[in-house]
Amino acid sequence: MESQIIEALTGIVGDKGILTGTDVTQRLEGWIGAPQCSAKAIVRPANTEELSAVMALCHHYDQRVTTHGGMTGLVGGAISSSEDIVVSLERMRTIVEVDAENRTLTAEAGVTLQAIQEAADSADLFYPVDLGARGSATIGGNISTNAGGNRVLRYGMTRESVLGLEAVLADGTVISSLSKVIKNNTGYDLRQLFIGSEGTLGIVTKAVLRLRAKPRGEATALVAVEDFNQLSKLLSLAESALSGSLSSFEVMWNDFYSLVTSFERHRAPLPSSSPFYVILETQGSSNESEQARLEALLGEALEQELISDAVLTQSVSEREKVWAIRDDVEALFSMVPIHGFDISLPIPAMQDYLEKLKHNLLKKWPDGRLVAFGHLGDGNLHVVIGQIPMEDKEALNEVVYRGLAQLGGSISAEHGIGLEKKAYLQHSRSEAELELMRILKQALDPKRLLNPGKIFD
Amino acid sequence: MESQIIEALTGIVGDKGILTGTDVTQRLEGWIGAPQCSAKAIVRPANTEELSAVMALCHHYDQRVTTHGGMTGLVGGAISSSEDIVVSLERMRTIVEVDAENRTLTAEAGVTLQAIQEAADSADLFYPVDLGARGSATIGGNISTNAGGNRVLRYGMTRESVLGLEAVLADGTVISSLSKVIKNNTGYDLRQLFIGSEGTLGIVTKAVLRLRAKPRGEATALVAVEDFNQLSKLLSLAESALSGSLSSFEVMWNDFYSLVTSFERHRAPLPSSSPFYVILETQGSSNESEQARLEALLGEALEQELISDAVLTQSVSEREKVWAIRDDVEALFSMVPIHGFDISLPIPAMQDYLEKLKHNLLKKWPDGRLVAFGHLGDGNLHVVIGQIPMEDKEALNEVVYRGLAQLGGSISAEHGIGLEKKAYLQHSRSEAELELMRILKQALDPKRLLNPGKIFD
Ligand SMILES: Cc1cc2nc3c(=O)[nH]c(=O)nc-3n(C[C@H](O)[C@H](O)[C@H](O)COP(=O)(O)OP(=O)(O)OC[C@H]3O[C@@H](n4cnc5c(N)ncnc54)[C@H](O)[C@@H]3O)c2cc1C
Ligand SMILES: Cc1cc2nc3c(=O)[nH]c(=O)nc-3n(C[C@H](O)[C@H](O)[C@H](O)COP(=O)(O)OP(=O)(O)OC[C@H]3O[C@@H](n4cnc5c(N)ncnc54)[C@H](O)[C@@H]3O)c2cc1C
Numbered sequence: 047m048e049s050q051i052i053e054a055l056t057g058i059v060g061d062k063g064i065l066t067g068t069d070v071t072q073r074l075e076g077w078i079g080a081p082q083c084s085a086k087a088i089v090r091p092a093n094t095e096e097l098s099a100v101m102a103l104c105h106h107y108d109q110r111v112t113t114h115g116g117m118t119g120l121v122g123g124a125i126s127s128s129e130d131i132v133v134s135l136e137r138m139r140t141i142v143e144v145d146a147e148n149r150t151l152t153a154e155a156g157v158t159l160q161a162i163q164e165a166a167d168s169a170d171l172f173y174p175v176d177l178g179a180r181g182s183a184t185i186g187g188n189i190s191t192n193a194g195g196n197r198v199l200r201y202g203m204t205r206e207s208v209l210g211l212e213a214v215l216a217d218g219t220v221i222s223s224l225s226k227v228i229k230n231n232t233g234y235d236l237r238q239l240f241i242g243s244e245g246t247l248g249i250v251t252k253a254v255l256r257l258r259a260k261p262r263g264e265a266t267a268l269v270a271v272e273d274f275n276q277l278s279k280l281l282s283l284a285e286s287a288l289s290g291s292l293s294s295f296e297v298m299w300n301d302f303y304s305l306v307t308s309f310e311r312h313r314a315p316l317p318s319s320s321p322f323y324v325i326l327e328t329q330g331s332s333n334e335s336e337q338a339r340l341e342a343l344l345g346e347a348l349e350q351e352l353i354s355d356a357v358l359t360q361s362v363s364e365r366e367k368v369w370a371i372r373d374d375v376e377a378l379f380s381m382v383p384i385h386g387f388d389i390s391l392p393i394p395a396m397q398d399y400l401e402k403l404k405h406n407l408l409k410k411w412p413d414g415r416l417v418a419f420g421h422l423g424d425g426n427l428h429v430v431i432g433q434i435p436m437e438d439k440e441a442l443n444e445v446v447y448r449g450l451a452q453l454g455g456s457i458s459a460e461h462g463i464g465l466e467k468k469a470y471l472q473h474s475r476s477e478a479e480l481e482l483m484r485i486l487k488q489a490l491d492p493k494r495l496l497n498p499g500k501i502f503d
Numbered sequence: 504m505e506s507q508i509i510e511a512l513t514g515i516v517g518d519k520g521i522l523t524g525t526d527v528t529q530r531l532e533g534w535i536g537a538p539q540c541s542a543k544a545i546v547r548p549a550n551t552e553e554l555s556a557v558m559a560l561c562h563h564y565d566q567r568v569t570t571h572g573g574m575t576g577l578v579g580g581a582i583s584s585s586e587d588i589v590v591s592l593e594r595m596r597t598i599v600e601v602d603a604e605n606r607t608l609t610a611e612a613g614v615t616l617q618a619i620q621e622a623a624d625s626a627d628l629f630y631p632v633d634l635g636a637r638g639s640a641t642i643g644g645n646i647s648t649n650a651g652g653n654r655v656l657r658y659g660m661t662r663e664s665v666l667g668l669e670a671v672l673a674d675g676t677v678i679s680s681l682s683k684v685i686k687n688n689t690g691y692d693l694r695q696l697f698i699g700s701e702g703t704l705g706i707v708t709k710a711v712l713r714l715r716a717k718p719r720g721e722a723t724a725l726v727a728v729e730d731f732n733q734l735s736k737l738l739s740l741a742e743s744a745l746s747g748s749l750s751s752f753e754v755m756w757n758d759f760y761s762l763v764t765s766f767e768r769h770r771a772p773l774p775s776s777s778p779f780y781v782i783l784e785t786q787g788s789s790n791e792s793e794q795a796r797l798e799a800l801l802g803e804a805l806e807q808e809l810i811s812d813a814v815l816t817q818s819v820s821e822r823e824k825v826w827a828i829r830d831d832v833e834a835l836f837s838m839v840p841i842h843g844f845d846i847s848l849p850i851p852a853m854q855d856y857l858e859k860l861k862h863n864l865l866k867k868w869p870d871g872r873l874v875a876f877g878h879l880g881d882g883n884l885h886v887v888i889g890q891i892p893m894e895d896k897e898a899l900n901e902v903v904y905r906g907l908a909q910l911g912g913s914i915s916a917e918h919g920i921g922l923e924k925k926a927y928l929q930h931s932r933s934e935a936e937l938e939l940m941r942i943l944k945q946a947l948d949p950k951r952l953l954n955p956g957k958i959f960d
Contacts (some may be wrong), residue, residue, distance in 0.1 A: 238695035259742030285716030290747020489946035
């Protein structure tokens with residue numbers, strides 16, 4: 047029967063559209079360093095119609111299907127088994143339209159995030175979602191994981207940038223909701239089913255994205271803060287004073303800032319004696335105006351004693367040096383073996399949570415180290431824990447996730463659940479919520495063929 | 504059996520919690536002027552637990568249920584029949600918490616929009632959703648209709664302000680997703696099922712709302728534009744120049760502006776000889792800074808010949824006079840009988856659509872009059888058509904909605920479908936989309952007890 051399916055699939059997508067044997071196994075099942083991919087075949091439809099026929103066929107044969115975008119996901123959401131067919135969107139890479147007047151961009155799901163950003167830029171517009179994997183990650187993958195990134199504070203997650211969506215259901219049905227308008231209250235908002243559901247409810251084939259006005263200038267500052275409670279006051283002040291222009295509010299705890307700036311490649315713009323550091327960035331009308339507004343804000347913050355020290359960058363290279371501190375992931379590898387966590391929780395609960403976590407950590411692993419940084423405005427905390435053996439990963443997960451539920455926190459701010467966080471989902475979701483998720487899955491994919499085993503069983 | 508149900512319901516909610524007889528019929532089934540409400544009883548639970556028990560009971564008896572918020576909805580979504588039980592949230596009016604540090608507000612669904620706005624304001628914060636019916640409309644109704652209003656351009660629809668949600672399903676199950684964080688990618692986003700689904704998938708009982716920084720100042724201008732194509736260029740320029748501070752971009756077509764300013768109560772700030780007028784408003788750091796930024800923008804727009812004339816208001820009373828033109832709904836009643844439409848379509852298609860609509864209108868009703876105005880930045884057009892007999896309403900609907908589908912437009916930008924637009928839903932939605940909506944309804948409410956007959960059959 048296997049050869050029968052492969053033959054029928056080839057009939058739909060042609061020889062170019064199907065990979066088997068070593069063409070499958072020389073692919074990876076995730077980001078750089080991941081193990082080999084296993085699957086009966088990788089099917090590469092050229093368009094929505096082909097994919098629809100592929101899915102109808104798989105449905106007929108009860109064939110499981112896992113979808114591949116750019117394979118940059120960080121929770122094992124695209125891992126397949128030798129029983130699966132993989133559908134890859136890699137041949138659906140057409141930017142269908144950039145509508146500059148309506149400020150929308152329509153693209154096939156296999157287009158990379160970077161190609162979307164560049165196409166928007168060429169039209170003198172701006173696609174605000176941005177993340178490190180932009181060159182490989184696809185818009186279909188961004189949508190399926192509801193990716194966040196560096197500008198959520200101002201522009202929201204991917205969810206907020208998707209105006210219209212086309213998806214293929216488990217049985218091959220094409221749901222085309224390619225609306226180009228912001229306001230569309232006509233029955234259930236079907237887009238939402240596919241955004242963030244990690245390929246378990248349908249395969250995203252096209253999207254209409256909302257573009258924004260391109261910022262014409264920016265300004266960046268690094269400030270030191272002496273007390274956790276001042277952080278959210280500073281955030282409120284910045285949002286009031288800079289109004290809608292505040293684009294980043296990145297907090298680094300002292301342990302992070304000290305560690306990173308201890309490396310020769312950085313020159314610490316501020317001494318490492320304060321408990322908190324914040325990068326503030328505003329994007330607006332011009333470099334001059336933003337510089338002036340940020341300077342005024344810093345003055346006000348100093349006066350109100352919300353900050354103890356500040357550096358307002360004066361050039362692109364100074365700005366880059368500040369960001370280089372925040373982005374120096376390499377420095378964290380000095381604590382190997384390291385374990386990264388991407389959690390979120392209400393701002394008032396953060397500091398307490400971290401202190402308790404550190405306490406519990408050191409009790410169990412006296413050599414453990416913990417550094418924290420994050421998008422404070424989004425409630426999103428990155429916690430990197432080092433010097434803990436890889437085989438203790440599960441015990442560590444329990445320690446990190448345990449305290450989150452009662453604080454109203456989330457075990458996954460951005461990356462999703464996939465396979466990796468599945469065992470901990472009940473820390474963020476009640477049994478009633480999980481049951482409703484299962485009801486949705488059952489309604490849309492009763493044969494459980496789409497990305498089986500991901501998110502929940 | 505009817506008396507049996509009423510008795511059992513009374514057992515759950517107490518005497519205070521149930522209305523029958525003339526207490527039911529003296530209520531209206533909609534906004535001011537609507538006919539009397541009919542229902543077996545109006546049940547007014549005091550909390551989520553009571554509502555859960557009410558729903559479990561109704562589920563047991565196959566009892567249909569329609570939900571009442573503030574009854575300001577404009578599409579007949581809360582109309583009940585004598586076979587229904589009405590659930591009213593009027594006794595669930597507690598603001599549970601204002602968390603100033605985390606910038607969230609948690610409220611029961613029966614709290615009015617105005618009370619939410621005031622509570623945010625008291626904490627020196629800002630809830631951005633605003634609409635004319637704020638004193639009566641409830642947050643539960645706002646959520647169930649995904650209400651828009653005056654500041655969607657900058658802050659999005661109600662959907663974008665809901666961080667967490669609690670709802671009761673048709674069988675009484677309580678789904679509590681009262682997350683207070685912006686980023687929460689942990690499985691399916693269950694909030695989305697209840698936002699905008701007009702009470703057909705569950706009853707919203709509580710919400711966690713996102714609050715924003717309070718703007719400290721604003722500036723308003725009225726400009727004249729000579730060509731439709733200049734409008735979206737002006738919008739792009741305004742969004743670039745004012746960056747995230749642009750809060751309104753309201754377009755009035757000449758027919759609207761001329762009609763309204765012909766009334767003595769207005770003094771036209773600009774002569775009524777231009778085809779388009781736009782109100783631009785920016786909210787930001789201070790009145791002075793916003794005034795300066797808006798003035799600079801107007802200079803640039805004049806130089807680029809995007810606008811032909813402009814008035815920058817210099818005082819609150821001047822600002823109010825400009826807004827009074829846009830908000831003068833009464834003036835439109837000079838064209839009675841009038842018919843209002845709330846549609847959306849891509850900006851490039853708008854002018855063509857309006858011209859064709861006018862042509863088709865006058866062909867059929869030579870006395871007909873059409874005026875247009877709208878939130879251009881959202882693609883949202885208000886079309887008011889006058890001097891057409893009430894009994895021609897359905898024929899008129901056909902003329903207005905017919906052209907929308909192929910232009911990618913929507914028959915309901917803000918108000919929803921309810922009963923009134925049900926017959927026209929297929930103008931905005933494909934059969935595959937409608938079928939998927941039915942699948943969702945079947946999965947969540949297999950007995951079809953919740954708000955029966957609304958949106959679709
Ligand atoms: C260096 C780096 C930096 C990152 N930074 C961030 C960040 O700042 N913020 C953030 O949120 N994430 C970040 N990520 C993770 C992020 O989830 C991914 O980069 C991206 O969104 C996934 O896109 P992809 O095309 O690679 O998807 P894949 O990895 O291919 O797939 C991810 C999941 O989506 C499914 N999927 C993919 N395409 C489709 C489709 N068309 N239809 C249905 N399902 C599909 C897959 O089955 C899988 O479950 C980062 C990753 C890396 C490697
Ligand atoms: C003067 C005026 C101005 C308006 N301006 C705007 C505007 O600018 N933008 C805009 O979008 N709308 C506007 N509206 C319409 C808008 O939909 C409503 O004002 C509001 O959102 C509905 O809230 P409500 O509490 O009155 O809901 P209701 O009218 O009571 O109900 C509306 C629908 O939601 C359901 N519902 C109500 N509460 C719940 C609940 N707790 N759980 C589940 N379902 C529920 C009802 O069954 C019904 O289907 C306006 C209305 C008026 C009268």
